[in-house]
Amino acid sequence: MKELIHKKVVVFLIGVLVGLSSLRTEPASGLKPYKIKSDLSNVSNLKEFADAIRYYGRDFSLTEEQRKKLVENGFVVIPSEAQQFFHIYESPHFGITPRIPNFITTDCVLHIYHLLYDFSLRAVEVEKLLPALRDLTIAMFEKSLELYERAKSSRLREACRRNVIFFGVAASLLKFEDLPLPKECASSVENELRNIREHKGRKKSSIFPFGHDYSQYKVRGHYTRSEELSRFFLAMTWYGQNAFPFTLKSESTDGNITAIQAMIMSWLLFNSEANKRRLVDLWDEIYSITSLYVGSSDDLNPHDLYELIVEVYGENVDIDSFIDDDKLKAFLRKARNLRKPRIVTELVGLPEGVQFRFMGKRYILDSYVLQRLSKWPHRPFPRGLDVMAVLGSRRAEEILDRVFLEPDKWKDYPSIRQKLKEEFSRLDEREWYKTLFSGWLYVIKALLKEWDDRYPSFMRNVAWTDKELNTSLASWVELRHDVVLYGKPSGAEGGDGGQKIPQPKGYVEPVPEFYRRLLKLVKLNAKILRRYNCLTERLDALFKRYEDLVTFLKIASEKELKGEILSYDEFERIRYIGNALEELSTSLIEIGLNLPSLDWKNGNLVYGNPVHLRGWFEVMGPDRDMACIVDVHTSEDECLEEAVGHANTIYVVVPIGDKLYLTRGAVFSYYEFKYPVSHRLTDEAWQEMIERWRAPDPPPWTASFLAH
Known part of the structure; x- marks a missing residue:
């Protein structure tokens, strides 16, 4: 597995x-x-070239x-x-x-x-990934709510409550309305949605013990082109931005709730269905093709965690056992030995080390370069030239060293x-x-x-x-x-x-x-x-x-x-x-x-009358430029x-x-x-x-x- x-x-x-x-x-x-002669006299077509330009006035x-x-x-x-x-x-x-x-x-x-x-990526996102994301999200919300309503332990109940909020936010971003949110969850969901709408920068999160960069929710790229793409962007950003770190209880400020949340999410994916499809299959459908387009996440994913759950807790684990202190410590020790992210956003207050993300941002080579070649306060901002230098451009190195004097800013x-x-x-x-x-x-x-x-x-x-x-x-x-x-x-x-x-x-x-x-x-x-x-x-x-x-x-x-x-x-x-x-x-x-x-109410894709452009003169909007x-x-x-x-x-x-x-x-x-x-x-x-x-x-x- x-x-x-x-x-x-x-x-x-x-x-x-x-x-x-x-x-x-x-x-x-x-x-x-x-x-070339200074008067261009040995350019054989100079007159014809000038005549051709003159033809257009x-x-x-x-x-x-x-x-x-x-x-x-x-x-x-x-x-x-x-x-x-x-x-x-x-x-x-x-x-x-x-x-x-x-x-x-x-x-x-x-x-x-x-x-x-x-444009091929846009088509994949709208026609294939958005419907899968919608089905996956509402199923995870409903399953999380069921677990919350029957959880007895205060720690387990708190982990489930946070998961209800987590998937409630994602479902709201995907235009699910009138969610049956418990009163103790509704205000947190609304607070997160408000911060996402405002996307003003780093603020304290309602469900995580660390800050969150809400400026990342500014819809940009090709995702501004339609409501479907915009909502897909917001929900996927929510899943990719939020980290669930693994720390031992003695080091944790919240009793390892974030780790228990991640365990429950992974367990639900492998043990739940929606429309006769395993939830993990929906997750795979979204992840697999995008991993070929962009790359894999360097954070732990549900496959990593579920294998570790089976190893520590056994095949037929019940989530009530997730809060068993001895097994939880064993799980956390093993988890901390799994791969660490290669791209770490070094901002004050954000979690470091091994962490889980429900649908993590992808490890891409250039971000790895930009991260390694930036250092606060000496060189807080890298340059695009850094990527080209690492790819083999000696000229990029020369410009970085002699024009921008980058080695003088940071000796390493x-x-x-x-x-x-x-x-x-x-x-x-x-x-x-x-x-x-x-x-x-x-x-x-x-x-x-x-x-x-x-x-x-x-x-x-x-x-x-x-x-x-x-x-x-x-x-x-x-x-x-x-x-x-x-x-x-x-x-x-x-x-x-x-x-x-x-x-x-x-x-x-x-x-x-x-x-x-x-x-x-x-x-x-x-x-x-x-x-x-x-x-x-x-x-x-x-x-x-x-x-x-x-x-x-x-x-x-x-x-x-x-x-x-x-x-x-x-x-x-x-x-x-x-x-x-x-x-x-x-x-x-x-x-x-x-x-x-997308018919947001029932999840069906709706195709309108075919659009046929007679020429570039009919192209409108930002894609025209x-x-x-x-x-x-x-x-x-x-x-x-x-x-x-x-x-x-x-x-x-x-x-x-x-x-x-x-x-x-x-x-x-x-x-x-x-x-x-x-x-x-x-x-x-x-x-x-x-x-x-x-x-x-x-x-x-x-x-x-x-x-x-």
Whole structure:
């Protein structure tokens, strides 16, 4: 029984990874270095490029700073107000044929994977997990109430009373009304609900002997998009935030009530049913697929506790025996030898050591890094760059040490960071792909290198290394945004073109190993959804279209690195990348718009009339804007916000055959700043800040490639 759910996951993943194994892609040397003349006179398509821009009623002109960076680095990034990548890449609207040569960036490709991951997760949460959570919660409330009403011992009765409150709060968050709450429980439930609604920060809890960070109940991420997602967020946060620590009675302030509560919860899960299903099966249904998307909890779960209960108390245990002092002490001693959480939120007054959570927040690699590399009062806030440094970016280390002078703030910082680097470097590919979350980190890890002479000249400088660092950080932001609930804290269609014009020569960012890893990740994602019967025909088709796109980019980039000129059809595909990005984005948002609502009274899912978007012009709400934000770390009254803004424009001079061509593409903008925990930012609030020109400046190190 031990780690049963984890074993099922591991067995499944082994089968998946065997089927996905493929050779790593290393580039062959076939490119000659090149230099760009200061007047751009050796850029062969400069006139055609300017004419193409002029076709849209604008002049192509660069400031002195922009031209200097383009000449020196082979590329330059210019701020933009584009709300989507495809707003920079041309789409063939109204019969207009794209004529500006495109540079397809890893940024825009990663953004589409973010949409696939995010919208497939939304569908799983609404259609599968929310109904299971609802059934599980009301059953646990009713069973806890039954035990409370028949409990005789004062300690047992108090543990049951607190469990009634605990599940009463969760049931209320899931819109169960008129709960039969005993008078001695009702005020505590209302007090907790009030604190959750206000989400103002740390306050004393009604049912735990320690404080609680109610600011975490600010609904954010994609959970603001519907009532179903919002209530799912609140209930799951309640289950994940509350810890039940294990201490010996002599050390306990409440007679080990929290430990007895956890024992009762675990016992109920394995010995109760709802609608002819064991409650533990409902728990597993919620936990298993989310553990593959995000990761497992590093706190003790009901499987861990129930095995220990059987070991100490026997198979046919009665909960009355849970308060037997000798057996309880034996149980607590054994429990304290079980795994301790690797991510510990070091805030005054919060429990430490071994603890149980009903549905714990998940252990994720980056939170582990951020926690280890923060220390009050020397370095209370880590940086996103810490994650990139541990993933292998020497440039991130250089910026941390020389720009931000982090080693001067905390003498142990360099040695701890080095140990983390060594720890992560020992992970093999199979370990990275244990979850989609860590697999995503492994994909962006492929960008965190210094590019040698096998790559084109525009990639072989510090500015490009910084650009890739910016890409990786922004993609990490989108990843954390998608899993904000689970991560443990610290008009017209595209046409076939109009008049015929000369084919513009585009380019793919040539990183074959990145595309190989990404292709493996997206196939794993589809297999996980298929395994849990969550891969609809529509979603399957979108995954296949994306796989096909990534496969093309891998093949094209391999050809580019060999110095081969792409075929006419391959150049055409690059030419129409804006259309591909727009169609994928619109189709995924359409999936979100067609998710069912929940009849909160009887628990049935209700599907409305199908929504069919005729084009991007019909997309409304926060998903229309790519800007998103997530808080990843808390210290005292502030949190660390990591954000993606609007897409910026990148101009790149690329080698095609024996000529140089100017191309245009789109890249991420990235932000990092502190903000009050009482006002943790939502996507909507962040988008408004950008709209009102209140966004902070980008990090100073981005000046190497960003020019105004």
